[in-house]
Amino acid sequence: MTPDARFFDTLSPLGIDDLAALTGGEVVRTSDVRIARVAPLATADGRAVAFLGDRKFLGALQATSAGCVILPREAVDAAPAGAAIIVSRTPQAAWAASAVALHRPVGLTATSAADVCEDDSVVVESGAILGRGARIGRGSRIGANSVIGPGVQIGRDCDVGPNVTVRFALIGDRVKIYAGARLGEAGFGAAGGATGPVDVPQLGRVIIQDGVTIGANTCIDRGAFDDTVIGENTKIDNLVMIAHNCVIGRNCLIAGQTGISGSVTIGDGVMFGGQAGVGDHFRIGVGARVAAGAGVLADIPAGETWSGYPAKPIRQFLRETVWVSKQAGRKRERTDD
Template sequence: MAAAVFFPRGDGRTIAELAEALGIEVRNAPQTGRRITGIASLDEAGPDDLTFFDNVRYADQLETTRAGCVILATRYASKPVPEGCAALVAKRADLAFAQAGRMLYPSALEPVPVSGRQAISEKASIDPSARLEDGVTIEPFAVVGPGVEIGSGTLIAANATIGAGCRIGRDCRIGANVSLSHALLGNRVILHPGVRCGQDGFGYVAGPTGLMKTVQIGRVVIQDDVEIGANTTIDRGANRDTVVGEGTKIDNLVQIGHNVVIGRSCVIVGQVGISGSAVLEDGVMIGGQSGVKGHVTIGRGAQIAAVSTVQGDVPPGARWGGMPAKPVKDWFREMTTLAELARKRRSAGKSDE
């Protein structure tokens, strides 16, 4: 079976063009006119590839890389590279590499039509009352309900379901098998395959005959430039809106409960659970597999370590971690103390023998 190439190489950029576009220093470029057409890891790169180095753990791979060009972090600018490999120096090699990747593979930045066609499929089900601007793509077996409004340049991928009254801005990407209801989306929003957005949240009240379900009558409001990973779920508000702020990025398999308000430019990593009515202010970052209790506020710019549980309010700019989460210094101090106590206990047990 022939190897599949899902992101074919384009014309690329010369080393000189890359350095200029990235605004970084050329330390050693024996062939500035060499054309770079791809990106790869240090150990897999070839003469037409760009790679980067910013971790001493991979020093042996740097010594043997076959890459045509490598971006070195400033602190490793003096590291030797193989003969014939151009070296560029950037304060942040990872950032420069990411920017270069965007230039070399623009088609990899967002979902593309599954069918490969940019048109409205005859096999899509679109309610006559839906309003579509010019340039909308709707793929086979997508369903667009009554009163829906969709802006120009937006893709609705195969099998996606857009519920009645939803509004989707311009240049959005709604992935395959997404279900969207009771939601308002801004411009350039990306929902990856399998996102569930706008369903009712988990709300029950104990009554004399068992659990009574409570109504959820709010919406989900997703602002401009938000990206939401595959199979993430966002519940609509119960008595006010669930909000995801401008520029926020959410990983795969995240659960966001009803009435949650997430600020601008937040980062939420995979398998995080955020309970109802929690508030994340602008610039909050939450590591993977963490949980956030309902009705708490995480202040602007705060960072939560992976596998933590947030049970109370977190001050702005703080760095917390642990179960329950606390300031990182306190958390590390407690872990060190416990480790020391365990060591002493083991030592005492041996001496008793």
């Protein structure tokens, strides 16, 4: 899969030796293939370069169809026979350098409302900037000083407030985005390089389904390669942070100052109290509830309510809270004696 051409230009392909020179790696096995794109191991094809950053993905390495893989020397024997191999001490940073050389975000070139809007029922307020290739559906409104990036698709009857930025995003019908929200900015991705951390290009999108509400100053980052998805009719409060690659189900409620780390999967109908936090790569089941201020550091089964830090089933949390309170009370009594 190639990054969406509405949002990213794909540049000239590179040979294996060119990639090695670019990344500072060593060619262990070469081929005549010209690499045209980057991709994860699981989805890479014969024109893509992928990388192995953690031994837990050795199975994906062995099964990959990538034309070239970048990996540490100790993993060379696990690479598939048909792939070119570049050895690097910092494989993810090398892959990031390859991504910069092969893909470039489409630049913002402003165009007229007539080129972007479905018909005259679309309202574009003063100071709003509409990028070339964007599309805004009938009955929608774009607030003052908002920026709709190139290629962004906005459905019908949407309400985008003032000072909103929407980039790398596909938005359904009847979506409300309140003032100051930021959709589609680069996710927080960094890799260790030879001279320190380097940014990992974020080549995915944000998908907002029908009927979603997004509160003021909320940030929803685009995916690193896959998409960040907000399900139909989910309601998100002000000042919420949703990181790259998250998939949030339908009819969820997310209260203010909640922070959801990257690659979290959330089922339908989940509720979050204010200032809840979720660590990366966890799964929260259908209908679960996360209490205000909870810190989720494990998967939550469907239908359960968790509270505390680290979060745990609420009955367990309450029992432990009562026990600690009793122990503290007994200690005070002994001290008084």
